[in-house]
Amino acid sequence: MDYKLESELKLKADEATGKTFKEIDKFGRLDKNTKGQLGHVIEESLFGYAINSTAGADFVDLNVELKVTPVKLNKNKTFSSKERLVLNIINYMTEPFLEFEASSFWTKNQKLLIMFYLWLPEKSRGDYPILKNILYTYPEEDLEIIKNDWNKIVGKIREGKAHELSEGDTLYLGACTKGVNKSSLREQPASDIKAMQRAFSLKTSYMTSLVRKELNHEELVSFATIGQLKEKTLEELLEEKFAPYSGKSLEQMAKSLKLSINPENKSAVPNVISALLGIKGTHLSKIEEFSKANIQFKTIRLEPNGVPKEHMSFENIDFQEWLDNDWEINIMYRRFEKTKFLFVIFEYNEAYKKGKKRTLYFKGIKLWNMPLKTIETDVKSVWEEVTRVLTEGVKLESIKWGKGVKQKNNLPGATYNQVVHIRPKARDGQDKTYLPDGQMITKQCYWLDKAYIAEIVK
DNA sequence: GCATGATCATGC
DNA sequence: GCATGATCATGC
Numbered sequence: 001m002d003y004k005l006e007s008e009l010k011l012k013a014d015e016a017t018g019k020t021f022k023e024i025d026k027f028g029r030l031d032k033n034t035k036g037q038l039g040h041v042i043e044e045s046l047f048g049y050a051i052n053s054t055a056g057a058d059f060v061d062l063n064v065e066l067k068v069t070p071v072k073l074n075k076n077k078t079f080s081s082k083e084r085l086v087l088n089i090i091n092y093m094t095e096p097f098l099e100f101e102a103s104s105f106w107t108k109n110q111k112l113l114i115m116f117y118l119w120l121p122e123k124s125r126g127d128y129p130i131l132k133n134i135l136y137t138y139p140e141e142d143l144e145i146i147k148n149d150w151n152k153i154v155g156k157i158r159e160g161k162a163h164e165l166s167e168g169d170t171l172y173l174g175a176c177t178k179g180v181n182k183s184s185l186r187e188q189p190a191s192d193i194k195a196m197q198r199a200f201s202l203k204t205s206y207m208t209s210l211v212r213k214e215l216n217h218e219e220l221v222s223f224a225t226i227g228q229l230k231e232k233t234l235e236e237l238l239e240e241k242f243a244p245y246s247g248k249s250l251e252q253m254a255k256s257l258k259l260s261i262n263p264e265n266k267s268a269v270p271n272v273i274s275a276l277l278g279i280k281g282t283h284l285s286k287i288e289e290f291s292k293a294n295i296q297f298k299t300i301r302l303e304p305n306g307v308p309k310e311h312m313s314f315e316n317i318d319f320q321e322w323l324d325n326d327w328e329i330n331i332m333y334r335r336f337e338k339t340k341f342l343f344v345i346f347e348y349n350e351a352y353k354k355g356k357k358r359t360l361y362f363k364g365i366k367l368w369n370m371p372l373k374t375i376e377t378d379v380k381s382v383w384e385e386v387t388r389v390l391t392e393g394v395k396l397e398s399i400k401w402g403k404g405v406k407q408k409n410n411l412p413g414a415t416y417n418q419v420v421h422i423r424p425k426a427r428d429g430q431d432k433t434y435l436p437d438g439q440m441i442t443k444q445c446y447w448l449d450k451a452y453i454a455e456i457v458k
Numbered sequence: 459g460c461a462t463g464a465t466c467a468t469g470c
Numbered sequence: 471g472c473a474t475g476a477t478c479a480t481g482c
Contacts, residue, residue: 442464
């Protein structure tokens with residue numbers, strides 16, 4: 001069955017809205033436990049065509065590709081995309097020799113029929129309801145960013161670095177791993193090193209923004225205009241917007257932005273950032289480009305010697321979850337592989353001295369994501385060590401400390417390697433969490449080493 | 459001066 | 471009440 005008009009296609013797709021897959025399935029496909037079956041149910045039973053995996057679009061005449069994708073409901077009633085939207089597999093041997101307009105990504109995925117269904121953790125697949133469908137084309141601004149992303153991906157393949165591709169490299173369009181296991185290796189044109197098979201994908205953060213727009217009617221605020229994006233990359237635009245404030249204190253920055261702040265206030269830096277981006281008063285989480293690209297901002301305070309006084313902390317560790325899951329599910333892997341960091345760098349005017357007030361001066365920004373190599377070596381080795389220690393049982397000992405005692409552990413600390421380590425982060429000594437063996441430990445989190453941070457922002 | 463564990467402050 | 475960002479304090 002084929003569709004000549006988008007309106008026809010849309011009408012057919014709308015028939016599924018509100019129904020569960022069980023109600024749609026005519027061929028008992030849900031009984032078989034095969035991958036991608038939910039998409040297949042829609043293809044066969046709703047649209048009535050044979051399953052294909054050819055390079056052409058699903059609806060040939062309209063050049064529309066069908067995507068059936070899960071969303072989940074958060075505790076606070078907002079929706080999130082459960083996954084990235086996986087598009088076509090990247091052929092390392094052909095894609096880098098094409099122009100964007102002729103690329104496999106663009107020819108196959110320029111128009112998508114996206115059907116969102118609600119993933120329910122306690123139910124079986126047949127009971128998931130379809131919430132909504134949209135015929136999606138990329139907003140002009142997004143497309144500029146996506147083109148840059150595509151260029152970055154193929155650029156890396158051209159340089160013989162297909163094996164170093166990571167989702168954190170790009171903003172909206174990612175190169176996600178796609179393969180049964182680590183043996184799904186493919187050859188690449190400019191290197192003898194085999195690379196993991198990867199597919200183009202719209203990042204989870206991008207999909208979540210789309211889901212919230214469509215299902216929560218959430219509006220985001222963007223700082224980059226289409227005119228600017230046609231001239232420059234998002235990175236360049238950011239650099240440009242921050243550049244005039246180099247050497248200024250936070251107060252001076254605020255003053256020239258006509259913004260009143262209390263520098264002691266926790267939201268002073270974020271407030272200055274949104275004002276400086278031309279969208280005063282916008283919470284950073286509502287900035288469209290940051291939200292879609294999963295850009296997380298972090299303030300860095302350098303000492304006059306260029307090194308921060310403290311390591312950088314992240315979220316607390318759930319040790320049971322840590323031990324229950326593989327490396328690819330691990331919080332550190334996920335955080336560093338998916339997150340683009342916007343480091344907003346300040347430097348103190350004088351060396352630390354107890355009781356002395358110092359002033360911070362803005363130095364610049366750095367848009368950074370951890371290289372895959374580092375994730376797969378240093379970060380992974382910390383994961384392995386923690387996993388080993390957890391499996392054997394953490395050795396806790398109480399030692400005298402000042403007037404009280406402190407609890408020592410044998411998790412990999414700051415000397416383990418120069419990138420990541422594990423250290424306590426809690427309210428106080430009573431703020432504890434369970435270890436898998438039932439012992440209690442002061443809440444711990446993972447930290448980025450300050451010397452490593454200094455190296456990044458140098 | 460650094461490693462290491464402890465703890466504070468704020469905002470949701 | 472807790473997560474998060476930030477910082478303090480001791481001891482080698």
